[in-house]
Amino acid sequence: xxxxxxxxxxxxxxxxxxxxxxxxxxxxxxxxxxxxxxxxxxxxxxxxxxxxxxxxxxxxxxxxxxxxxxxxxxxxxxxxxxxxxxxxxxxxxxxxxxxxxxxxxxxxxxxxxxxxxxxxxxxxxxxxxxxxxxxxxxxxxxxxxxxxxxxxxxxxxxxxxxxxxxxxxxxxx
Numbered sequence: 001x002x003x004x005x006x007x008x009x010x011x012x013x014x015x016x017x018x019x020x021x022x023x024x025x026x027x028x029x030x031x032x033x034x035x036x037x038x039x040x041x042x043x044x045x046x047x048x049x050x051x052x053x054x055x056x057x058x059x060x061x062x063x064x065x066x067x068x069x070x071x072x073x074x075x076x077x078x079x080x081x082x083x084x085x086x087x088x089x090x091x092x093x094x095x096x097x098x099x100x101x102x103x104x105x106x107x108x109x110x111x112x113x114x115x116x117x118x119x120x121x122x123x124x125x126x127x128x129x130x131x132x133x134x135x136x137x138x139x140x141x142x143x144x145x146x147x148x149x150x151x152x153x154x155x156x157x158x159x160x161x162x163x164x165x166x167x168x169x170x171x172x173x
Contacts, residue, residue: 006051011036015095016069018129036122068095086140
């Protein structure tokens with residue numbers, strides 16, 4: 001992992017601004033610190049604190065070429081895990097309301113909308129959202145394993161399927 005330390009984005013987090021910190025902490029910089037500021041302060045704070053801006057208008061790690069910031073960060077940091085790319089479809093769908101790409105995005109958007117009203121600030125929102133993204137990452141992994149091992153799974157009962165998939169998930173770590 002690369003140690004980058006500070007990242008800055010817009011305040012009042014929602015989908016992309018909860019997903020990106022999860023992605024950054026898990027796959028890019030486990031020591032990352034996040035700063036949430038009004039949009040007009042991003043450039044100033046980035047420069048003053050040496051922070052990397054993300055999910056804000058006009059920044060390198062923002063929406064670009066039809067991609068949301070989560071996807072841009074995956075691309076920029078050359079993250080190749082197919083499970084992350086599957087999760088990116090859900091984040092994209094939730095963030096852009098392009099539900100054709102991943103219908104699960106509707107639930108993620110609703111969850112992150114409601115979550116904002118159950119936390120005291122952006123830091124708590126990002127922290128609590130981590131569980132949601134961990135769960136979605138596991139969901140994507142199971143979904144891909146089901147596709148890969150469908151012929152074997154159809155011959156098993158639910159309990160056997162669950163045990164089989166759990167074993168495959170552990171093997172993949």
